[in-house]
Amino acid sequence: FVPDEALSGALATAAKRGVEVTLIIPKKVDSFLVQHASQAYYQELLEAGVNIALFKGGLLHAKTVVIDDDYCLFGTVNIDMRSFYLNMEVSLAIYTPQMVAQIADAQATYLQNCRLLSLTEWQQRSSYARLFDNVVRLFSPLL
Numbered sequence: 001f002v003p004d005e006a007l008s009g010a011l012a013t014a015a016k017r018g019v020e021v022t023l024i025i026p027k028k029v030d031s032f033l034v035q036h037a038s039q040a041y042y043q044e045l046l047e048a049g050v051n052i053a054l055f056k057g058g059l060l061h062a063k064t065v066v067i068d069d070d071y072c073l074f075g076t077v078n079i080d081m082r083s084f085y086l087n088m089e090v091s092l093a094i095y096t097p098q099m100v101a102q103i104a105d106a107q108a109t110y111l112q113n114c115r116l117l118s119l120t121e122w123q124q125r126s127s128y129a130r131l132f133d134n135v136v137r138l139f140s141p142l143l
Contacts, residue, residue: 001025002037002078002140012048022051024110026060033136040137043130046119053114060110063091064103071095072103 001023003011015021023045029035042052065073075091076083083089094100 001041002034003041004141008041008045011050012045015045015049020051021049022053022111024053024055024060024107024114026058027054027056027115028059030059033139036133036136037140040133040140042117042122043119046117046122052117053111054117055110055114057110057113062106062110064107066100066104066107069100069104070097072100074103 011021011023025038029038046052063073063075063077072094073091074094076089077091078089094103
């Protein structure tokens with residue numbers, strides 16, 4: 001999860017409007033730099049009221065979005081410029097109630113194997129860790 005500014009802003013704005021926004025992110029990822037670039041966004045998202053759930057069951061690579069139990073997206077897109085323009089990845093928009101329910105059930109199962117990250121916990125990290133994440137964030141468009 002390395003969003004561009006538009007996506008991180010949209011998630012934060014939705015949460016501030018009272019929309020329940022929960023990101024399920026693997027606790028450990030297979031790229032050191034991607035993990036730190038991702039973590040650089042946590043502070044602003046947590047401050048906005050976004051729930052960040054750290055998945056403990058391994059590398060979770062699913063990209064799913066469920067909106068109001070009526071609509072979902074399912075696919076390979078990381079929702080970044082690289083996925084859209086370089087890798088030509090795709091997502092499927094699903095409106096069928098049964099399929100949307102299945103994706104929502106899968107997300108609920110993932111959440112059972114997660115730990116919610118709190119803003120207080122995140123703010124207790126060392127200054128060095130925060131600095132390192134933010135330096136790596138500068139390179140996030142390339143990741």
